[in-house]
Amino acid sequence: MQHNPPATTYTTAPMQRPLSGEIRVPGDKSLSHRSIMLGALAEGVTEITGFLQGEDSLNTLRCFRAMGVPISEPCDGFVRVEGVGLHGLKPPAAPLYVGNSGTSMRLMAGILAGQAFDTVLTGDESLSRRPMKRVIDPLTQMGAVIESAEGRSPLTIRGGQSLRAIDYVLPMASAQVKSCVLLAGLYAAGQTCTTEPAPTRDHTERMLTGFGYAVARDGARACVTGGGALTARAIDVPADISSAAFFLVAASIAPGADLTLRHVGMNPTRTGVIDILRLMGADITVENPREAGGEPVADLRVKSAPLHGITIPEALVPLAIDEFPVLFVAAACATGRTVLTGAEELRVKESDRIAVMADGLSALGVAAQATADGMIIDGAGACALPFGSARIDCQGDHRIAMAFAVAGLRAAGTITIDHCEFVDTSFPGFAALFQQVGGGLTVSELTA
Ligand code: S3P
Numbered sequence: 001m002q003h004n005p006p007a008t009t010y011t012t013a014p015m016q017r018p019l020s021g022e023i024r025v026p027g028d029k030s031l032s033h034r035s036i037m038l039g040a041l042a043e044g045v046t047e048i049t050g051f052l053q054g055e056d057s058l059n060t061l062r063c064f065r066a067m068g069v070p071i072s073e074p075c076d077g078f079v080r081v082e083g084v085g086l087h088g089l090k091p092p093a094a095p096l097y098v099g100n101s102g103t104s105m106r107l108m109a110g111i112l113a114g115q116a117f118d119t120v121l122t123g124d125e126s127l128s129r130r131p132m133k134r135v136i137d138p139l140t141q142m143g144a145v146i147e148s149a150e151g152r153s154p155l156t157i158r159g160g161q162s163l164r165a166i167d168y169v170l171p172m173a174s175a176q177v178k179s180c181v182l183l184a185g186l187y188a189a190g191q192t193c194t195t196e197p198a199p200t201r202d203h204t205e206r207m208l209t210g211f212g213y214a215v216a217r218d219g220a221r222a223c224v225t226g227g228g229a230l231t232a233r234a235i236d237v238p239a240d241i242s243s244a245a246f247f248l249v250a251a252s253i254a255p256g257a258d259l260t261l262r263h264v265g266m267n268p269t270r271t272g273v274i275d276i277l278r279l280m281g282a283d284i285t286v287e288n289p290r291e292a293g294g295e296p297v298a299d300l301r302v303k304s305a306p307l308h309g310i311t312i313p314e315a316l317v318p319l320a321i322d323e324f325p326v327l328f329v330a331a332a333c334a335t336g337r338t339v340l341t342g343a344e345e346l347r348v349k350e351s352d353r354i355a356v357m358a359d360g361l362s363a364l365g366v367a368a369q370a371t372a373d374g375m376i377i378d379g380a381g382a383c384a385l386p387f388g389s390a391r392i393d394c395q396g397d398h399r400i401a402m403a404f405a406v407a408g409l410r411a412a413g414t415i416t417i418d419h420c421e422f423v424d425t426s427f428p429g430f431a432a433l434f435q436q437v438g439g440g441l442t443v444s445e446l447t448a
Pocket of ligand 1: 201345
């Protein structure tokens with residue numbers, strides 16, 4: 001079911017005090033999606049804590065409820081999923097609406113390709129512009145039948161096909177495509193393998209293993225054999241490092257900051273943002289490293305530091321793929337030039353993040369130049385205020401909205417950001433948490 005929240009605008013304001021405090025940002029989005037999906041397909045009851053009650057993962061939850069899976073109403077991050085087994089899903093009465101969420105659409109396409117019934121997957125305007133051919137192609141090779149609007153959603157997935165295993169070499173570094181193929185592989189005859197061109201987040205492989213489903217991994221290759229079963233288990237979802245990233249940059253660029261972020265997921269396929277910020281001179285300390293439910297977690301302490309421009313190593317790009325909007329803000333505050341290459345995937349995220357960020361940064365007076373696969377930014381350095389005033393439309397992209405809110409910490413004027421209702425897809429409560437640690441931000445609703 002479609003849910004249209006009221007349009008919201010953020011207006012940045014001067015910092016109320018040096019950023020400080022100890023906070024826990026909401027649960028990891030990737031893990032929240034997967035906990036519902038695998039919990040639904042498991043045998044037994046999966047109890048989830050730390051679940052992200054953001055629109056994206058809630059859409060996944062609603063879709064599985066619509067397919068007959070009893071799932072409790074999330075409360076304070078707690079969700080109880082009564083698994084129906086790999087073959088227990090029921091035909092939904094209506095198309096499955098996933099809103100803004102590429103992860104829901106691509107991962108669910110893999111699961112739905114293996115069902116006995118037809119389904120239709122739809123999403124919002126931003127999602128209907130994003131490429132789905134990248135999952136349609138391998139699924140079709142497996143014997144799935146998928147109709148689409150020239151490789152875009154809505155997708156109609158015809159049930160009742162017998163899937164066969166494939167050995168798929170991914171043409172791009174994409175955890176969503178890898179996960180889609182592996183999830184379809186649960187329903188295929190034989191051993192399905194994926195080989196990725198660069199390491200991407202491995203939450204699906206880890207969580208399948210945690211649910212007792214064997215995943216054979218060897219470097220870039222991951223394989224599953226169809227016909228097994230998943231066994232329910234408890235899942236503790238750590239705080240999302242992609243949400244923590246806004247505060248890592250905020251505290252790095254705001255004078256006098258000293259902030260601690262609790263229980264952050266530290267999966268090595270997600271920590272590129274820390275590596276990149278440290279290369280730029282950031283002061284980030286990893287405290288109390290530990291393990292929670294098959295994933296490494298830690299507390300992160302970040303203090304303000306003078307940043308300098310760098311050439312971002314391409315190997316770090318997939319490991320920080322969602323963090324570039326806010327990393328561009330860090331680059332604008334750094335001394336010297338930052339160069340990003342090998343990041344063409346940014347053009348097909350919730351928005352074209354290269355174009356939208358370059359336009360917004362330029363409107364704010366930053367020397368930012370978009371390139372085909374990245375960005376060149378000449379930063380203003382620690383002693384200047386790199387951002388002026390402008391009104392920015394985040395183009396339906398939550399991470400663009402939050403990145404410009406962080407830029408407000410070092411703005412000479414006011415930044416007005418329209419359509420911040422999309423922030424709720426990944427980070428409900430962002431503005432309140434930003435204000436709580438000392439950031440200046442007002443939120444207004446367009447009620448007309
Ligand atoms: C995700 C994978 C990434 C990431 C997205 C979440 C996932 O996308 O950008 O926010 O949960 O698997 P790609 O796999 O398309 O790079």
